[in-house]
Amino acid sequence: MxxxxxxxxxxxxxxxxxxxxxxxxxxxxxxxxxxxSPGAGKTSFLEKSISLLKDKVQVGVxxxxxxxxDDAMRINKLQVPVVQLNTGxxxxxxxxxxxxxxxxxxxxxxxxxxxxxxxxxVCPADFDLGENIKVTILSLTExxxxxxKYPLIFKKSSxxxxxxxxxxxxxxxxxxxxxxxxxxxxxxxKIFKVSCKNNEGIENWVKWIMTMIL
Amino acid sequence: xxxxxxxxxxxxxxxxxxxxRGFSKIQKIxxxxxxxxxIMPEALLFSFNALKQETIAQESILYIEKxxxxxxCQSCNTKITTFKPFIIECPVCHDNSLNLQIPDDLKIDExxxx
Ligand SMILES: Nc1nc2c(ncn2[C@@H]2O[C@H](COP(=O)(O)OP(=O)(O)O)[C@@H](O)[C@H]2O)c(=O)[nH]1
Ligand SMILES: [Mg+2]
Ligand SMILES: [Zn+2]
Numbered sequence: 001m002x003x004x005x006x007x008x009x010x011x012x013x014x015x016x017x018x019x020x021x022x023x024x025x026x027x028x029x030x031x032x033x034x035x036x037s038p039g040a041g042k043t044s045f046l047e048k049s050i051s052l053l054k055d056k057v058q059v060g061v062x063x064x065x066x067x068x069x070d071d072a073m074r075i076n077k078l079q080v081p082v083v084q085l086n087t088g089x090x091x092x093x094x095x096x097x098x099x100x101x102x103x104x105x106x107x108x109x110x111x112x113x114x115x116x117x118x119x120x121x122v123c124p125a126d127f128d129l130g131e132n133i134k135v136t137i138l139s140l141t142e143x144x145x146x147x148x149k150y151p152l153i154f155k156k157s158s159x160x161x162x163x164x165x166x167x168x169x170x171x172x173x174x175x176x177x178x179x180x181x182x183x184x185x186x187x188x189x190k191i192f193k194v195s196c197k198n199n200e201g202i203e204n205w206v207k208w209i210m211t212m213i214l
Numbered sequence: 215x216x217x218x219x220x221x222x223x224x225x226x227x228x229x230x231x232x233x234x235r236g237f238s239k240i241q242k243i244x245x246x247x248x249x250x251x252x253i254m255p256e257a258l259l260f261s262f263n264a265l266k267q268e269t270i271a272q273e274s275i276l277y278i279e280k281x282x283x284x285x286x287c288q289s290c291n292t293k294i295t296t297f298k299p300f301i302i303e304c305p306v307c308h309d310n311s312l313n314l315q316i317p318d319d320l321k322i323d324e325x326x327x328x
Contacts, residue, residue: 151300
């Protein structure tokens with residue numbers, strides 16, 4: 001016989017993401033899942049942001065890479081707690097990896113947690129980590145056609161960081177096109193233009209983050 | 215993508231629903247997938263068929279139905295449905311005010327049991 005079920009299927013990942021979310025809530029931690037292509041400037045952007053943020057709020061960082069500890073070494077110089085997560089091949093972080101690495105962070109002392117996802121514009125968008133917001137960073141050197149080619153990640157992000165605007169004189173890209181396409185995909189996305197080279201726009205973004213966590 | 219993990223969840227959910235109602239064998243599972251989802255039906259089917267072995271769903275068939283995105287163009291009022299992952303432009307008047315509704319990623323619709 002036929003039985004009507006009509007229930008949402010939650011993957012194992014979604015279940016663990018909910019556990020993480022509860023954990024963050026209990027510790028009053030605001031969590032940002034930072035996504036973007038390899039070389040978009042995720043680590044540079046974290047370095048710049050943390051330099052300005054760390055006197056205002058206690059920051060913690062999880063950096064995900066397929067292999068290596070380079071990014072963690074860079075963040076470590078800023079003297080904030082950091083965990084390097086190696087996925088050993090996986091092209092994205094999942095909730096279980098985050099759940100495990102939380103054991104290595106002093107959660108009581110953290111109010112703002114950045115998670116640098118593995119460089120990729122596709123898979124990270126599908127994996128809820130339990131974060132409060134997703135933020136995507138797109139650098140101008142990647143071209144202005146990326147929002148329309150990878151709509152899902154922009155659809156799911158609360159903010160878009162357009163990075164490397166110092167390179168504008170050397171490139172043929174339209175920031176207006178990136179903004180326009182992104183807003184069509186996601187009318188409520190907040191857009192910041194920044195340069196991690198000359199610090200332009202970083203302060204604006206930091207101000208916005210501070211309003212989110214208060 | 216995480217098809218294996220999804221196949222595992224849906225198989226467990228179906229088995230749970232079957233046993234809860236006092237049945238002992240699943241013949242068919244019908245699920246729906248949103249067109250916006252990145253899930254690949256072929257990969258999901260492959261994972262499901264591997265996982266169902268030695269369960270009460272061993273002889274079951276998995277049916278996957280794709281659900282289109284839908285919306286009404288704010289400019290020309292045309293009702294739009296599409297099986298593409300996303301569209302920006304109204305196919306009729308080319309305006310960009312589609313107001314697309316994106317269905318739930320993944321749902322178990324019905325099961326057939328004995
Ligand atoms: N010119 C310029 N280069 C940048 C900027 N941000 C990052 N980079 C460079 O881009 C490269 C990749 O940066 P990284 O932060 O490692 O990117 P990730 O792979 O996304 O973490 C490095 O060589 C950075 O120095 C920027 O705003 N302007
Ligand atoms: Mg990096
Ligand atoms: Zn129209």
